[in-house]
Amino acid sequence: MPQPLPSKESSLFRQVVKFYESKQYKKGLKSADQILKKHPNHGDTQAMKALILNSQGHGEEAFALGKLALKNDMKSHVCWHVYGLLWRSVKNYEEAVKAYKFALRIEPESQNILRDLALLQCQIRDFEGYIESRQKILNARPQLRQNWTGLAIAYHLAGNYKQAEHILVTYEETLKQAPSKTDLEHSEAVLYKNTIIAESGDTERALNHLQEIMKANLDKTAVLELKAKYLLQLDRKEEAAKTYRALLARNSEYRVYYNGLEKALDLDRSNDESIPKLQALYEEFASKNERNDAARRIPLDFLKGDAFKTAADQYLRRKLNKGVPSTFPNIKALYADAEKKAIIEDLVLGYASEKSLNGSAEGKAHEETSSQFEDSVLYFLAQHYTYVRSRNLEKAMEYIERLIEKNPKSVDYNQIKARIWKHYGDTQKAADTINHARELDLKDRYINTKCAKYQLRNNENEKALDTMSKFTRNETVGGPLGDLHDMQCMWYLLEDGEAYMRQNNIGLALKRFTAVADIFEVWQEDQFDFHSFSLRKGQIRAYIDMIRWQDHLRDHPFFTRAALSAIKLYMRLYDNPDLAKGSSVDLANLEPAERKKALKKIQKEQEKVKKAEADRKAAAAAKATAKGDDGEVKKEDTDPKGEKLLETKEPLEVAMRFLTPLLELSPRHIEGQDLGFQVHLRRGKPLLALKCLQAAKQLDPTHPSVHENAILLRHHLNNLKEPLPTPVAESLKESFTEPPSSASSTSALQTLNDDFIKTHASSGSVAHLQTAYDTRYRLDAATKSQNEDDLLKTLDLDAISLKEAADGLELLKGWKSDAKVLDKYREKAAAKWEVATVFAKE
Structure with missing residues (x-):
């Protein structure tokens, strides 16, 4: 049992808890110190003070005080609970779980401890333990729907679909009256139950259940999508086709619906007999909506020969006549087929050679449209000859120069020119050209971002950061770079790290790649709040999707890219430990006199850098300290150059x-x-x-x-x-x-x-x-x-x-x-x- 306090101090202790929960840390510390003046060994107060100190960033002091609190009161569930929270804050989940379980032995009915334990068990994917904790929470408060749903989720994630469904059904049976039609939580819960039935493999029963709930369910699109999916799986293709047509009536641009309709109609793109039917199907959808793009673009994937040429001609003329800038990106996937690539090239070159570019298949466009069509054709050809599957950089430059001559202030034209220089391998001209494009429209964030990327490819790190600073909060701690870290701008961190890697600045390169890895850890940590938030809001299906996405989070291309580069650098550190001293050469192979001279030079450079860094920190300290939304002072990076990362004794580990x-x-x-x-x-x-x-x-x-x-x-x-x-x-x-x-x-x-x-x-x-x-x-x-x-x-x-x-x-x-x-x-x-x-x- 916790150590008792007199009434005045008990009131103060409740205030400490209140101040902590409302993030008024200074007031909380003041109240805690008042109690500890009279009762210096009161474990619960020491524990709460440790919790506040930890929230303020004083981790070591907090742990020391937390251990002292436990020493003073081993039988206090508050002390054990706080000790678990301290371990959780440093991501040592195993120790946190142990502490929570000790707390529960002392106070088995504590809902707060049970909730924290359950959330942590889900975080570490201990689903058996999660089921046990959720069962206890439900037994204590069975009147809350979210407790029933939480237990169902635990069984579902553990793979016990039958029990998960049973929990949801049991709750529904306890309801004395039907929920309101506008009850979003109920609507989500019954649809979640339907997905559990489907995942268990009983598609027929899932479809029957869906038919029962579909009229009252609020998510009409999800219901129709599931219905179409189930009907297709059950080989009830005629009904599936009707459902996919209903979905296409809601969204006629979604390719997944067209793919589903093709399967429902038994149309196979690899079967020549199906091609006329497919063509007729897409013509039907195109005729219904003049603005529909998908129904006109998709046939280009399966048509061949003259049929493809005719469809491609109609599609390209339509887009180029309207001056759609994304025409080439939209069709470049077709270039994987050499025949189609050749047909497209012939068509567009034909447009470019027409004596009178009328801009339409019928030849009824006016002069303004004709000029727009001509520019669109030249722009398409410039991109065509820049693309890797059809690359001819001389021709690409010729076409883009013609366009720039007509419109020298076009951001798009200058951007393509920069891309051409990039493929030539001239990173300097590419960076200069895209910087010129950026200056043509200083309010365009996209071209500003592209410019920074090209500058980084040219190893101009400082210039790139200055470019990015046009659209960052530069008053934050760390300036523009600090804001890019806060925004988790991973593409920039990757490009910046790779630029430093090319310059053999291993410390800063590792700093950037480690920052990317840290962002993925933050994402993994961010799911913690959703374990309870999603239950409160009733967004269960999205929560399950998030959990499954988190399980393969680090297969993201950004992490892969950072990991590959970081591993290469750590291997270089292992092979040549002298790199940690700031040397790009192998000091071990030098003569003793040369080695001594090189080390002396490195030492002088490091002292110069440290002095400059000290001056920078002093200047930063003179300015107002940036604070977060909660008033908490943000930490400044203590290793801005990545020197501590270089000092690792075990780079391979x-x-x-x-x-x-x-x-x-x-x-x-x-x-x-x-x-x-x-x-x-x-x-x-x-x-x-x-x-x-x-x-x-x-x-x-x-x-x-x-x-x-x-x-x-x-x-x-x-x-x-x-x-x-x-x-x-x-x-x-x-x-x-x-x-x-x-x-x-x-x-x-x-x-x-x-x-x-x-x-x-x-x-x-x-x-x-x-x-x-x-x-x-x-x-x-x-x-x-x-x-x-x-x-x-x-x-x-x-x-x-x-x-x-x-x-x-x-x-x-x-x-x-x-x-x-x-x-x-x-x-x-x-x-x-x-x-x-x-x-x-x-």
């Missing part, structure tokens, strides 16, 4: 924070498997490395990394300093057979690699050749000169791309080639890609 979710949630990303192999091999985990190698081989057995990693794994096993544990060795012997264990010498592996080179030399695959040369170097560093010569020869291959040539330059840097070799490679590459800035001398 830190890299696992990025690698583990990457391999679990994006297993089909072959570059992730490649990096996983490299990390695990460095960690001395050959079985895990083999697992990554086998996964990559299943995804693409011809991928260059598969060959290299197989050779390197065999080389690693051939040169072990200590024998592997027997079970590991046996497993590797059984699972890893290529290259065979008989290739037990470096020369045997070099022979295999030479055969690989010969195979791909004839095919001219630059990526495979580059990988083979890198493998040869890693097997024997003495082959560096030969590898450099062979790599230089790849620039003569017709198939080599700008990106592959840039990758070759990075290989030379990785091999620590001298300046003469690098300059020779740059000069030869620059002769082939004259304007590409990547080959400019550093």
Whole structure:
């Protein structure tokens, strides 16, 4: 039991709780201190004070006080509850759950503790424990619908559909009168019950239940969508077709409805006999609505030959005559089919060569429309020749220059010109051109954002931040960059990090990639409030969708991109620890005198940076401190340069924070498997490395990394300093057979690699050749000169791309080639890609 307090102090304690709940932390601390003056060992007051201190950002002090409170009153449920809240605040959920359970032993009827425990169990996906907690909450307050729904959700998430449905049915049976027709919570609950029935596999019963509730349900669209889905699953296609037509009457632009209607009518796009019927179907919908785009665009996906040409001509003329800027983005997916790409190109070139561009198939447009049509055609062709599947940058530049000559102040035209320079490889001209486009419309956030992105691609970090500052709250803590962090602007953080990575500023690059990973953690944390909020608001189906989305949150492309870059940087830190000292060169390979000189220079630079940082902090402290909406002072970043991230003693272990979710949630990303192999091999985990190698081989057995990693794994096993544990060795012997264990010498592996080179030399695959040369170097560093010569020869291959040539330059840097070799490679590459800035001398 909690320690008793006199009436005056009891009243003060209630005030402390009230002040904490209303976020009046200063008043709460003052009241708590008043109690502790007279009762210095009162556990509950110490616990509440710890909670307030934690909310103010004094975590260490809060934990110390929380432990002291427990020491003073081990039998207080308040102390244990607060201790659990403290652990929860630092995301140590296991310890928090333990503390909550201790609190419940003391006060088993406490609804607050039960609720907090249940929410945390759902957060960590302990569904069995969640069911138990929800059952107790329901037993205590069965009159609340949300408690019944909460228990049903617990059973549903645990996969017990029958029990989940039973809970909802039981509650409905307890109702003395039918809910109002406008009761949104009831409407959602019965539709949620319907989805549970469907997920259990009983589609027929789900449809019957839906028929019963559909008239009274408020979400008409969801009801119709479920009805169409169930009818299609039950092969009642005639009824399904009627339902999809009803849905299309509500929204005639939604492709999913058209796909469902096609299935309901047994129309197969791959069957030539179905094509006329499909064409007639879409003509029917197009004739009903003059503004309908989907019914006119979708047929272009399945029509072929002359039928496609006629439909494409009508569609393109219609869009180009109206001057729709998104015409090309809307049809570029068709370019995957070479025949369709050629037809579209011929059509649009035909429009451009017409003596009188009348802008319509009937030829009745007036002069103004004709001019608009002509501009639209030229704009389409500029994008067409910029696109990767139809790229001809000279033609693209010709068309866009004609347009800019007619309208030099067009933001869109200048943006396309910048894109052309980007594909040429001239990042400087691309950045300058899009900055000119930005200056043409300073109120356009989109072009401002594009400009910042191009500046980052040109490694102009400060200039990009200044550009972004035009649309950020610059008075916030941290200025424009701080606001971009607050807004979780991940594209900017990624581009900024990659720019720093190209400049070998590893600290700031890691800082940005870690910030992206932190945003995903915030998203994961954000679901916590919805465990209770969604129940209160009755939005159950959306809540279930959110929970399932959270379970594969880190398969998002932004996380994957940040993870790949961060892992590469941590591997570089592991391979070259001197990088943590701020050096971009390998100090270990320098002569003692040169190393001492280099370290001295680095030390001076670091002192200069620290002084500048101290001056900046002093200037920032002189200004008014920014506060949040609750009046709480926001923390300033104590490691703005990422120096603490560089100081890690175990870079590979830190890299696992990025690698583990990457391999679990994006297993089909072959570059992730490649990096996983490299990390695990460095960690001395050959079985895990083999697992990554086998996964990559299943995804693409011809991928260059598969060959290299197989050779390197065999080389690693051939040169072990200590024998592997027997079970590991046996497993590797059984699972890893290529290259065979008989290739037990470096020369045997070099022979295999030479055969690989010969195979791909004839095919001219630059990526495979580059990988083979890198493998040869890693097997024997003495082959560096030969590898450099062979790599230089790849620039003569017709198939080599700008990106592959840039990758070759990075290989030379990785091999620590001298300046003469690098300059020779740059000069030869620059002769082939004259304007590409990547080959400019550093």
